[in-house]
Amino acid sequence: MISNFSFPTRIRFGAGAVRELPEHLKTLGIHKPLIVTDPGLLATDAFKALERISGKQWAVFSGVHPNPIMEDVDAATAAYREGKCDAVIAFGGGSALDVGKVIRLCLKRPDQPLIPFDFDADWSGLAPCVAIPTTAGTGSEVGRSSVIIKDGRKRVIFHPSLLASLVILDPELTRGLPPKLTAATGADALIHCIESFTSPVFHPLCDGIALEGIHLVGDSLARAVRNGSDIEARGKMLVAAAMGAIAFQKDLGAIHSLAHPLSTFCGLHHGTANALCAPFVMEFNAARKPGIYRRVGIAFGLNDPEDATTIKHVRALLGEIGLAPGLRAYGVKESLLDPMADQAFDDSCHQTNPVPVTRDDLRRLYQLAL
Numbered sequence: 001m002i003s004n005f006s007f008p009t010r011i012r013f014g015a016g017a018v019r020e021l022p023e024h025l026k027t028l029g030i031h032k033p034l035i036v037t038d039p040g041l042l043a044t045d046a047f048k049a050l051e052r053i054s055g056k057q058w059a060v061f062s063g064v065h066p067n068p069i070m071e072d073v074d075a076a077t078a079a080y081r082e083g084k085c086d087a088v089i090a091f092g093g094g095s096a097l098d099v100g101k102v103i104r105l106c107l108k109r110p111d112q113p114l115i116p117f118d119f120d121a122d123w124s125g126l127a128p129c130v131a132i133p134t135t136a137g138t139g140s141e142v143g144r145s146s147v148i149i150k151d152g153r154k155r156v157i158f159h160p161s162l163l164a165s166l167v168i169l170d171p172e173l174t175r176g177l178p179p180k181l182t183a184a185t186g187a188d189a190l191i192h193c194i195e196s197f198t199s200p201v202f203h204p205l206c207d208g209i210a211l212e213g214i215h216l217v218g219d220s221l222a223r224a225v226r227n228g229s230d231i232e233a234r235g236k237m238l239v240a241a242a243m244g245a246i247a248f249q250k251d252l253g254a255i256h257s258l259a260h261p262l263s264t265f266c267g268l269h270h271g272t273a274n275a276l277c278a279p280f281v282m283e284f285n286a287a288r289k290p291g292i293y294r295r296v297g298i299a300f301g302l303n304d305p306e307d308a309t310t311i312k313h314v315r316a317l318l319g320e321i322g323l324a325p326g327l328r329a330y331g332v333k334e335s336l337l338d339p340m341a342d343q344a345f346d347d348s349c350h351q352t353n354p355v356p357v358t359r360d361d362l363r364r365l366y367q368l369a370l
């Protein structure tokens with residue numbers, strides 16, 4: 001089998017890096033960008049910092065929903081055309097980044113529906129996109145896919161041309177993120193690293209990146225939750241989130257298959273949904289593939305750990321940042337477990353779980369996490 005390795009995105013990292021934006025736009029030949037973001041960001045210090053840089057001269061679309069829907073994509077595409085824009089600045093959490101990245105496909109082929117997505121069409125020469133995350137979680141800024149809800153289901157649109165032209169990771173922009181969101185998004189980053197590292201796909205470059213991502217999260221997530229102004233911890237989490245997303249080119253696992261229906265059925269934050277399921281899936285995997293989490297534990301700094309020790313460490317970290325188990329506390333009802341298990345089994349992530357899972361396994365895991 002021939003494998004495919006590529007790490008092409010240019011990343012500018014550091015406190016204050018966003019202030020370089022005008023120079024980068026000049027270099028990229030961009031005159032009138034559209035900022036794509038969500039309404040919650042407009043009042044934040046992060047958005048105000050961007051406004052200061054733009055002199056309020058750039059068009060803004062701020063209608064992205066927390067779990068973006070096709071209508072958000074259509075409205076953002078219309079705003080781009082109305083504003084006669086020539087590039088996208090995707091600014092915010094994973095949702096804003098996903099919409100910002102994907103509207104370039106609609107602009108390139110206006111007559112073609114996005115879903116079902118025609119991977120083989122000519123998607124070259126898309127409008128440039130600068131991705132600037134204000135959370136440290138999804139890593140969508142370095143990803144080549146966007147997740148959009150259509151007809152009540154999360155659809156993944158994947159294409160290498162969706163990669164951003166430039167990524168700016170500025171920890172100053174995540175300083176104002178509240179502890180709860182810092183915890184949920186950070187847990188997502190951690191689980192990207194754990195699931196990609198333990199997925200059986202052959203990709204040693206991603207494996208190395210995932211392990212260092214776990215190390216960075218172990219070192220900084222609880223600190224960033226405790227003290228949002230800890231710029232060093234914020235910076236490490238931003239890098240870890242990008243690394244998690246680079247690593248999951250390898251694909252994810254059953255934790256993500258369980259998490260996706262928890263968002264669509266019950267509106268749980270994606271990171272929270274992952275965190276509430278993670279320890280149970282790890283126990284399930286470790287029982288069938290002993291030793292699977294040994295190097296994950298070492299990356300956390302544990303000394304030659306058993307799987308149980310590593311899982312205990314993950315539980316303790318999630319508990320420390322306020323993500324203690326119990327789906328019931330988040331309004332998940334037992335009557336939903338069957339339809340959610342059906343949808344989780346339909347989700348492709350578990351196909352790269354370290355051990356195979358059945359629909360009934362997923363149902364049992366929901367029950368355990370309840």
Ligand SMILES: [Fe+2]
Nearest residue numbers: 138188192270
């Ligand atoms: Fe995720």
